Amino acid sequence: MWNFLTAGESHGKALTAIIEGLPAGLELDEQYINTALARRQAGYGRSERMKIEKDKVKILSGLKNGLTIGSPVCLLIENKAFKEDIPKVTCPRPGHADLSGIIKYNQDDIIPVSERASARETAIRVAVGAVAAKFLEEFKIKIFSHVISIGAIKRDAYPTSPTRGKDDKVEYYLNLAQKAEQSSLRCVDPETTKKMEAAIDNAKEKGDSLGGIFEVIALNMPVGLGTCMHWGKRLDALLAYAIMSIPGIKGVEIGTAYENSALPGSQVHDEIFFNEESIYAFPAKSIYRITNNAGGIEGGISNGEPVIIRGAMKPIPTLANPLQTIDLQH
Amino acid sequence: MWNFLTAGESHGKALTAIIEGLPAGLELDEQYINTALARRQAGYGRSERMKIEKDKVKILSGLKNGLTIGSPVCLLIENKAFKEDIPKVTCPRPGHADLSGIIKYNQDDIIPVSERASARETAIRVAVGAVAAKFLEEFKIKIFSHVISIGAIKRDAYPTSPTRGKDDKVEYYLNLAQKAEQSSLRCVDPETTKKMEAAIDNAKEKGDSLGGIFEVIALNMPVGLGTCMHWGKRLDALLAYAIMSIPGIKGVEIGTAYENSALPGSQVHDEIFFNEESIYAFPAKSIYRITNNAGGIEGGISNGEPVIIRGAMKPIPTLANPLQTIDLQH
């Protein structure tokens, strides 16, 4: 069983994480993680902070000769924007942890709260995620993500892979992944990317911000992760927990759950077929689906189809043109 | 810290749960839980099973003289539909745990999987939830739920409570709750209820099924539940985990997160005001919001507003007019 803790404030000395439970013998290097960190820092309309930090990870423990040894892996990212003293802030920003945080932690300054509630924390999570991705690669599981919408600009639904074979589906999605990486906003459609860029420019001009919806897809999933047997061990529940724990995420769905909730069962559930040619092969291989409306999870268990999970992010609450708020000093 | 485990199969002897961590001195009786169980069994278009079972709970432990004593509470619901032998089933239903389950648990019969993956498990969860609700009542926290949509029939957005005072909002929502309880489908709007009933009748005729979206609202929430400090302890993440762990639920959002993701930040984040008259009162009381787009959670922490969480349920996968599937015997 994996576990990890993260630590670190936005302008503190460093962000750190300790990962428990990795097996021995996994190849791991800082460069692999740094590539993920650089990918995090790209993105049209990124904040000034993104330009200051060029995040580089240090692996402080857990390796020998480039291989994990079964001991905890400690990751550290130094903050270039470290500041010893940050002036007191007393106006809580709507949409932030500010107001609830100072009440909970009995503060008269918002900084101690906002320093930890900052999106900067996601840098070390990306580093932890890169380690996880490296581990999953051992099982040929590939994970990628792309952007479905930014503000009101939403790309058209992409067609479900029309092919029956597992390998064909993987190819279809890897092609999508490649397109996403070519976009400044990781949107698979160039036309939509342009509209999204314009929407961002427009929001910036107004001192406003935007949210959006993204999709994470895991390919080459084995059958049988998660279970219907115990409420706390369903794969969908665990993934919802993980995605919703990312700052700013307020909605999660497996596949297109919201759309599916408006359709009759006959149009949603993924029919099951035998692959006549390979009838004697291992069941999971000789059985196939065409559709994947379930997003790869049935009854809380992975069913071998790509696992598809979407997250809805709220518009960033730090606005250049701020909303009405109060000043705690008055 | 609370914890609970549930056990029991659909046609097994009983459903049971053990709840760990309740304090001593909480009033609890079977009737209170039975009321919640009866409420679960109402609902237009309910299955035949619902008519067979009139669920009654037995509290096997944890009480003395009607008060909890700090020890684990064991709940038991006998299954009236107990069956010793259930004929083997070999055609996995699309949308169910059937196919993944038999591969994971190495079965050649779907029954051992479907017996546990059944929605019947929610009966004991409702009983556990009733105990939780009783506990929360000690803090004046009231929880209710209502149905937003069934299939394509969706009720219009209800207006956000226009009043500023906490008590006014509570009154507004309690009124909604009352309306929901008067509907055969727990929809707050009678017109929409009729349309939903018709949609259900229509689906039944076709041997089809429907899903929908529901909303759970917690009133009188204190400020400060959950935290922005630790990824695994954010209130929104924990609620998403709990909601997504219910069989059939495939999407979760806090407030109207999906709609909010398409709006600019200036229209989403809830402005903060001082209540001039009570300026010297406890901060959380003298500060108010008009809107509650955040669904009562900012930065993973409850902010004192009603906590609003929505779940999207897939159409029930057991269809009278079944979809294409395979027979594992062939």
Next chain:
Amino acid sequence: MWNFLTAGESHGKALTAIIEGLPAGLELDEQYINTALARRQAGYGRSERMKIEKDKVKILSGLKNGLTIGSPVCLLIENKAFKEDIPKVTCPRPGHADLSGIIKYNQDDIIPVSERASARETAIRVAVGAVAAKFLEEFKIKIFSHVISIGAIKRDAYPTSPTRGKDDKVEYYLNLAQKAEQSSLRCVDPETTKKMEAAIDNAKEKGDSLGGIFEVIALNMPVGLGTCMHWGKRLDALLAYAIMSIPGIKGVEIGTAYENSALPGSQVHDEIFFNEESIYAFPAKSIYRITNNAGGIEGGISNGEPVIIRGAMKPIPTLANPLQTIDLQH
């Protein structure tokens, strides 16, 4: 990962447990568990309660056709000594949870505390343990226990198995196990058993009670359970936690840790030898030890030798001739 919760009071309706995480396909029946329960109720000098209850378990869930199906197993033991009303008790017994318990749970009656703190809870733990033992049998792991001392009567140290082969050691210990089962007090030595019986009779006459030391031995252990890598996952730490969680147990040691702490390292650590004949076999088989002072665990990891763990139990605090205490009513 296994987990279990127990519930039930001494004179409540029933004791129950839910076990989470068992695999599918394990043979399990009530008779197997009942044998363990009967074994628990034997023992020279047992209390009157033991004579009233002839514990029988009901397996309420988790099985089909005598095999587990991967779902939670719920166990229930009815209390024959169920009592609706138990008169209030206000004199806390020294050595019991009574006094701390009523302060913690804010009670003016000891019953709600002592009903749960009772040794009766160990009945359902024995049932859970029987399920665990059945699971371990799949891996040929056999667990038995015997009594080292009762009060001041202690049996002589039994010689460490002098043989080098794993199978010889297993035979040696199985022989011990058989001897233990023949004793009224599960002591492997008949002479010592008699002295222990006399000590018990003597204590009874004086209205006094005795404690003692027992030893649990697990045979055919694989190499590699537990780890030195994470503080919370060391096998010795997890076993100490489990043993110390049994009511009345106040001390735990792996092997003869207390004696070993007084010896030089050269007399404690178990030398490692190669078995020349089987040099090409799997390492764990071709390597052997003669001694097992480590009690089968080195660095928090099982080393393939029998795991030996001892528990020290305090004298039972309920004395026929009670100690000085107070009356909370005065």
Next chain:
Amino acid sequence: MWNFLTAGESHGKALTAIIEGLPAGLELDEQYINTALARRQAGYGRSERMKIEKDKVKILSGLKNGLTIGSPVCLLIENKAFKEDIPKVTCPRPGHADLSGIIKYNQDDIIPVSERASARETAIRVAVGAVAAKFLEEFKIKIFSHVISIGAIKRDAYPTSPTRGKDDKVEYYLNLAQKAEQSSLRCVDPETTKKMEAAIDNAKEKGDSLGGIFEVIALNMPVGLGTCMHWGKRLDALLAYAIMSIPGIKGVEIGTAYENSALPGSQVHDEIFFNEESIYAFPAKSIYRITNNAGGIEGGISNGEPVIIRGAMKPIPTLANPLQTIDLQH
């Protein structure tokens, strides 16, 4: 709820820990922790490594202006003895994690195992413990430890504090603590200290090693920590888990559990008295005990008396004059 993870190898770049769940507002500084680290490095007969490292902690996160802010605290101790390349070792030391570790983690070199299994890990645990001690100080809880025996040299039992008042007991133990700090081996008795030093010298000459028994005492404990209600939440079980998780510790007892197991109940259980003068005061204050054989825990709950826990450490397995072992290369 507290949680922490540690990371780091003996000759790696650094040892680190992340602590989750500290409240905001706790004063914390590196000097406080460094004092505990220096205390760890004292001790007669310490290894050469101890002389190389002068451990200093860096607090990387969790503080603002010297106060915790509720976010995770990350601690880092740099290793002065950092080595990029460590020659391969193929002879597993009896008593170490070496042999089991390389089998479990599939290594042909002992270094990756022994680097993490090293006692060096206790440095960062001492740092975490210092943070815990600082937190407990807020509740006036003071924790100290002293050495009962080293090898065969054991100090005489110290008399139980003969006084009835809580404050008198605290004074008695604080006096013991002071004596322990004056000893080169933290033994409260100067005569015994000398004998222990001689035993260490003697073992060193022979290339041998010694173990011993220590005692940890927590003063000013509140009533009610831990519970008899849930098997996994008993204070004694949790403490046994924590103590046994320290490398080298193989035995744990609450109070003098092993001695007590040989005595009749009438001589073990701590009688309860009313303090006539303060009859109207809060119960826990007006009630008192003279003895504390229970070691401050009854029924898994702290009873307000000093909590006393002992650990038995095995002789260090690294011997200058090594034991018989094998070479994995042959």
